[in-house]
Amino acid sequence: xxxxxxxxxxxxxxxxxxxxxxxxxxxxxxxxxxxxxxxxxxxxxxxxxxxxxxxxxxxxxxxxxxxxxxxxxxxxxxxxxxxxxxxxxxxxxxxxxxxxxxxxxxxxxxxxxxxxxxxxxxxxxxxxxxxxxxxxxxxxxxxxxxxxxxxxxxxxxxxxxxxxxxxxxxxxxxxxxxxxxxxxxxxxxxxxxxxxxxxxxxxxxxxxxxxxxxxxxxxxxxxxxxxxxxxxxxxxx
Numbered sequence: 188x189x190x191x192x193x194x195x196x197x198x199x200x201x202x203x204x205x206x207x208x209x210x211x212x213x214x215x216x217x218x219x220x221x222x223x224x225x226x227x228x229x230x231x232x233x234x235x236x237x238x239x240x241x242x243x244x245x246x247x248x249x250x251x252x253x254x255x256x257x258x259x260x261x262x263x264x265x266x267x268x269x270x271x272x273x274x275x276x277x278x279x280x281x282x283x284x285x286x287x288x289x290x291x292x293x294x295x296x297x298x299x300x301x302x303x304x305x306x307x308x309x310x311x312x313x314x315x316x317x318x319x320x321x322x323x324x325x326x327x328x329x330x331x332x333x334x335x336x337x338x339x340x341x342x343x344x345x346x347x348x349x350x351x352x353x354x355x356x357x358x359x360x361x362x363x364x365x366x367x368x369x370x371x372x373x374x375x376x377x378x379x380x381x382x383x384x385x386x387x388x389x390x391x392x393x394x395x396x397x398x399x400x401x402x403x404x405x406x407x408x409x410x411x412x413x414x415x416x417x418x419x420x421x422x423x424x
Contacts, residue, residue, distance in 0.1 A: 196370055197378050201282055203363050204340035204382065208289035210356045211347040225296045226287035229303065233280045233332055236267035251329040266307055268330035279332045286340040293343055295400065298392070305388060306338030310381050319380070334381050341367070341382040342389030349393070 209217070240246045248256075252265035269276035290299040313319075328334075341363055348360035364386050370379030393400070 193374055193376065196366075196374070197376060198278075200363070200366050200370060200378060200382060201337065201340070203359060203366060204337065204344065205282075205285060205289070207347050207356075207360050207363055208286065208293070208340060208343040210351065210353075210359060211343050212289055212292045220292050223288035223291045225291045225299055226284050229287050230280060230284040232267045233269075233283055236264075237269055237276050237280070240268065247330060253329045262307060262311075265330045266332050266335055269332070270330045275331075279336070282340075283332050283336045286336050289343060290339050293346070294392075298396070298400065299339070302342050302385075302388065302392065303335055303339050306335035306381065306385060309388070310334065310338065310384055313384055314380075328377060333378060337378045338381045338385035338388075341385030342392065345386050345389035346393040346397075 212220070236246075236250075247268055247270070250261065250264040250268050251270075252261045269279055271279065287299065287303065290302065293299075294302060344360040344363040348357055351357055351360075364383055367379035367382035367386070370376035371383070
């Protein structure tokens with residue numbers, strides 16, 4: 188039962204993160220947005236990693252992030268290994284593609300990539316700084332893209348909280364942090380903790396860079412302006 192609750196609450200957190208990201212970029216604008224090449228570039232190696240695991244039994248031992256094993260590359264390659272079975276791998280890859288696309292559309296391609304890398308590299312150092320890295324390490328944390336995905340997705344909740352005036356959207360953004368903290372304190376669920384880290388980094392990024400960041404937010408506005416310019420719709424030729 189505990190495992191089922193853990194899985195369901197972790198999935199609920201991702202659903203809230205996705206809802207916040209969709210609210211931020213504008214759900215109705217998604218079909219008109221440019222192809223998210225960064226999301227594709229991150230999803231392809233995730234798929235390739237699963238294929239590699241199926242073809243090479245030693246892939247996990249060679250590429251996971253087990254701290255007992257040498258290899259500087261492990262912190263990066265472990266993100267593209269999956270350890271949750273077929274269903275877990277499919278979920279991780281699908282959510283990575285979705286969250287990376289939303290982050291790319293809002294933050295822009297280079298900032299989104301930097302934030303994704305931050306989701307890989309920062310949490311372990313923040314854990315050590317806060318004294319949360321002590322104790323036994325769960326081998327499930329040695330691989331998987333979910334940590335970086337939740338971190339990146341949570342960066343979108345922070346700007347949504349301050350940019351929107353819709354109460355439901357603000358509640359969704361705040362719920363990402365509240366549920367993240369709850370999952371950490373009640374379940375020691377690392378997905379919740381990295382989501383809080385991501386929210387904090389997203390808030391700092393938006394506060395520091397909102398003057399030079401140009402989110403692709405209201406793609407429906409040009410459409411309305413073009414309609415207004417047509418004869419019979421109230422515009423002038």
